[in-house]
Amino acid sequence: MEQINTILTDLLGPAGPLLAVGALGIVLIVVTVPFLLRKTEDPIEKLRKARESGSKSGQKVDLRVASGSDKLERYSAFLEPQDADEYSAVQLKLLQAGYPGKNAVRTFHFAQFALGIGLLIFGIFLTILKTANGQELTTTARMLWILIPGVAGYMLPKYWVTRRVETRKEEITNGFPDALDMMLTCVEAGQSLDQSILRVSKEIRASYPALADEFSIVSNEMKAGKDRVQVLRDLSERSGVPDVASFVTVMIQSATFGTSIADALRVYAGEMRDKRVMRAEEKANTLPTKMTLATMMLTVPPLLIILIGPSVYDIYLTLKSVRF
Template identity: 35%
Template sequence: MENLLDSDLLFVGVGVVVVFLGLGTIIYGIVSWLKSGKKVSNRIEQFVNAEPIVSEGGPKRPMIVQREISGSLFNRTIVNWFKKILQFLGRFTPEKLVVDLEHKLTIAGNPRNMHAGEFYAIRFLAFVAGIVVAFILNRDFKNIDLKMLGIGVIIVLLCYMYPTVWLNGKVRVRQDEIQRGLPDALDMLSVCASAGLAFDQSLLKISGYWDTDLGHEIKRVTKEMEMGISRATALRNMSNRLDVDDLSRFVAIIIQAEKVGMSYADVLHSQALQMRVQRQFRAREIANKLPGKMLFPIALLIFPAMLAVILGPSIPAIMDLFSTL
């Protein structure tokens, strides 16, 4: 009887998940069908209202612009369908959270071209998946096992927190990479300025020389300046996108030097020297923290092995000594 009850509860849990996914699929299908009708009507209207062209010796005919189909069938169907579901679920995210998360995704370099709504939708789906797994593990409500209950809670927490931990790791790695590459970039800027190149030309030189995140951001600055955005605004946009302290200070000093009319070569030389000194201090700080970080692995892994090697041969003699007493 209890086995039947457990199987019924399992079927109920699976049924709830299937119903949830089925309703989502039906809603998405209806919305897609309505949108597809609009797309077809717009496509027909473009065909009817297209400007006619005259072929040599032939009648006038409307011009048809063909669409290029790129990507595999899986990407154009399953992946696209999954992205649409994520966008639909992301609409229910509060606006303030969306703004903060968009900024964090920008700092991380927009991994997988993900938006804030899609990220929150993935987090929600991971949370639901964790709840389903925890429910399956603890389907016997009459005989609750505290160990399995704790495992279920841990699974739910891990599924809920993993997307945020993954994103924070991406942000930290990208910021560290940009911070490590900034002194070398300033050295090259200083050399270019000393050689007689203007600041804009120096930025363009670096963006074409380095295929790194910092090089891509500098290339974006040059593109914005080519579009008519002022140099100060483009640099400030880069500082806001990356949120790196050293880069923010450098941008502030460059903007201030531009306002007062200082020489870029002198400013870049002093900034490059300062960044190299800060990188040395940062490396020393990391080295000074290593002994404290090595204490726990030594105490937990190395000391027990040393004690086993040292005291192991004497254990039989000690046991014989106590057995004779």
């Protein structure tokens, strides 16, 4: 600092340091003023302009403005199905698997292509490695070593989603009778259907998280003001479980004809309990048939060895002695 002070004094005189500080302050003010005077555009005004430009060009403008943080947005035309029916079918399957995100379809197709290409490259590397080790492979074998990993990688996300759908449906089916009993208790205690659904979703989350998530979505949509009939129909479509679809039909009919929700829940909850007992009895009845095959495979071969083995060995010794 003393050297800088000396240099400024020699160049500008005794007031050199003061002049340098003043010049630096002026420069900082000149640089800062444009940022302070720049007016931030009002989000409502920005949305209005976007809607006006979209209406003039004939395009639909969503209320949610994309933040640009999704790295796959630029590849949406390649990763997402362009057919509306195909897109809806994939989106519904992902919803039933428990992936409700708005980018779930895009991520699913990206996982398919990424795994397919990655395992295809792995198959090529494996084929090159086998050839380098001196192992001769025919053209068919090389094609199989290259294509099978790629096809497996491409089909792996679809298999995972299918298994998730089946597991989730089974969980919802197993937990639905208990949820109906708790819902009936809440309704009879004086709570409304919305409050009972919210309470049940909190109580069953530890045992049946998939069903709790569905009930939470229903509760939030009802709080947001969505039509109750449409909310219940969306629940039936998302779950894909026949028991939930029947429950939705009962609730819609009860609201349409003005009957008591508690009475409808009581009757339907009893039917669900009986249906669960019937499912358990059905599995118990199929158990002996499944055990028969395992019992035969595990007991008959050792039994034959124990009973016939000594005789076969004696016959072998007799034939050996006769031969010599």
